[in-house]
Amino acid sequence: MRLFSVISSVLFLAVAAYGQDATISGKVTYGNDIPLHDANVQIVQTRQNVRTDTEGNFTLANVPPGRYSLLVHLEGFSDATRQITVASGASQTINFQLQISAIREDVTVTASGTEQTTFDSFQTVTSIGPGRAIEKASTSIGEVLDGEPGVAKRSFGPGSARPVLRGFDGDRVLVLENGIRNGSVGSQSGDHGEPLDPLAAERVEIVKGPATLLYGSNAIGGVVNVIDHTDDDYTDGVRGYVKGVGGTADKQGAIGGGVEYGINRWLLRGSFGAQRTGDYQTPLGEVPNSASRSTTGSFGAGYYGEKAFIAGKFNADVRRFGIPFAALFEGGGEEPKELGELPEVDEDIDLRMRRYNVRFNGGFRDLNNSFLRGINYAVDYTDYRHKEIESEDGIDEVGTTFSNKVFNYRSVFEQQQYQRLTGRFGFEGFNRDYEVVGAEQLIDGKIRQNSFSVFGLQELNFDRVKFQFGGRVENNRYRAEDPQYRDRNFTGFSGAAGMNVGLWDGGVFVFNYTFSTRAPALEELYNNGPHIGTVTFEIGNEDLTKETSNGFDFSLRHTSQRFRFFGDVYYYRINNFVFLAPQDEDGDGDVDIEDGLPVSRFEQEDAEYVGAEISAEATFNSWLGGFASFDVVRAKLVDQDVNIPRIPPARAKLGLDFRYEGLSLRPEVVFASAQTKLFPLETRTAGYGLLNVAGSYTIGRQHYAHIFSFNAYNLTDKLYRNHVNLVKDLMPEIGRGIRVGYTFRFF
DSSP states (O other): OHHHHHHHHHHHHHHHHHHOOEEEEEEEEETTTEEOTTOEEEETTTOOEEEOOTTSEEEEEEEOSEEEEEEEEOTTSOOEEEEEEEOTTOEEEOOEEEOOOSSOOOEESTTTSSOEETTTOSSEEEEEOHHHHHHTOOSSHHHHHTTSTTEEEEBSSGGGOEEEETTBOGGGEEEEETTEEOOOOGGGOTTOOOOOOGGGOSEEEEEESOOHHHHOGGGSSEEEEEEOSOOSSOOOEEEEEEEEEEESTTOOEEEEEEEEEEETTEEEEEEEEEEEEOOOEETTEEOTTOOEEEEEEEEEEEEEOSSEEEEEEEEEEEEEEEOTTGGGGGTOEEOOSSTTSOOEESSEEEEEEEEEEEEEEEEEOSOOOSSEEEEEEEEEEEEEEEEEEEEETTEEEEEEEEEEEEEEEEEEEEEOOBTTEEEEEEEEEEEEEEEEEETTOOSSSOEEEEEEEEEEEEEEEETTEEEEEEEEEEEEEEEESSTTSOOEEEEEEEEEEEEEEEEETTEEEEEEEEEEEEOOOHHHHHOEEEEGGGTEEEEOOTTOOOEEEEEEEEEEEEEOSSEEEEEEEEEEEEEEEEEEEEOOTTOSSSOOEETTEEEEEEEEEEEEEEEEEEEEEEEOSSSEEEEEEEEEEEEEETTTTEEOSSOOOOEEEEEEEEEETTEEEEEEEEEEOOBOOOOTTOOOBOOEEEEEEEEEEEEEOSSEEEEEEEEEEOTTOOOOOOTTBTTTTTOOOOOSEEEEEEEEEEO
């Protein structure tokens, strides 16, 4: 009997121990010894989180046994992640040393609608922190992101540059601000920019590949999400930043800052920014009318309780930038006699833009509900307008006015975990009023677009193997004020399924299949007239049908203390792909010309995109590291076997990272191949090689940091051209220059 009692006691203790939760504790420091206060330490899978105390210490209690990603995030510092295995009833001590780096960030909320690491994401994500943004400071988001793996820039000058993802451009790339459409018309034309201030961002997240499931049919090529310094959580006291930038090759000057003050669960926020550039220098000379300037500001407030929060914010963005050589297409100048000359222009054409935005968002979290864990919602109104200004002899005249008023709403419901199943679902929609008046009036009268969709995304977690699947149903309706246009309705379904398989400690293989649907854009249906921004006389097509895409993504990833690797291969087959097809109505074998521009009509044909991306970082020892990247994409119209226009060439980057205490020095070489896979109206773009050196020096303390940075670019003053630039044969890229920046952060 005594033996039975002993055995029973041992078994009881063993079972009890097995069911016990664990504790994770540690310390977060800058460098080796400076404690960081208020850093957020989170277990990504369970959403448990805690903030460090004044000495940088943290403790996470009641952690169930399992494999997790532990993420440490503090605004202004590079994120740190660790893959950990938690045993039942065990206690672990894990310390983190954060750095201030421009190379990478580890956190993303865009890919799945909830915070996770870029390593754990099913989709391929690049996250750019504030250090990188200040090194590549510009008035346009396209200039800042150009050169990231899988990202190029479409431009008609520096002020209008917009991201191109895996060769996808225009309406197939969705640009967001804090997860909501920003209400611009940047997608429809190469000379229309995006009213976003990269210097005011905490990070920019780039989701490459179809993201239609969570964000809609515009995201068939990917999403760029600009995230500001607004958290959905409360912090006491004051934190903020001040930034300044100066540059040589474009006579750049910029200043900006922001502050947040928390008291009694209330947060008050404000930010400002001002930036200007002059006409930029190239090896051929100064590009006329390439200058830009912008002024931005915001203020807001919110209440953040234990279980709920609500916040409001007002943003204003006012800017003006030149459209180099645009007057040539209106007969206002003289074409260059050869490629090695810059043309002369008698008239300048600028774009004067303003965007006013009001947003309210809120949510509920940690709900005591058997089904729902949390709810997030947002309503947003944008009043956007830009005027195309024709300037001659110092006199400004408004040529065309574009107006776009957009009301957005979105709500996401996060489910409680049920055994191995987690997920979220929601709905969103927008109402858009669009109107063009003036010389370049491509559409008569106002057109309204109404969109509504419901979506869901679910994940099954079996530790080493995870599955993700979901779907979205979206309806888009176009209603024209002018009876000459037909009303159109489109309802489409998008779906996705993915598998994430752990191969070894720190290594995973990810496979994704996506079926995506895109409704034709308003401009593709109804535009009719000369359009300088696409350098064509555009003819819309009211008979366009939905695009449908089947996509396959394969990704191999590894992350450890000393080495990170992300490798991706993808293939997309797009049925009824919409493109501008050159017209030859008279059958003479040449493209028709009207108003001095080649005539093109929106038509449809099946298309294929295939490509690959690789990025890697290595730490060789305490003072030396290295990084490399490569990307290539090919795209063609299948039936005609014709290349799709403005596809970026293959590119590679190789660099070193020398580190000593607070100093980081990063020389790099960038190579681009010649682009010879051409659309019939395109010209060949030569390959090139560039030498750049970037660096930073950080003085970090417990509650503040000084960051000095510089970026010396195109040090050999190479003459090169961007194949995705709509006027690349007229306008080379920027020549030799240096950009210096200073950031002061307090927290």
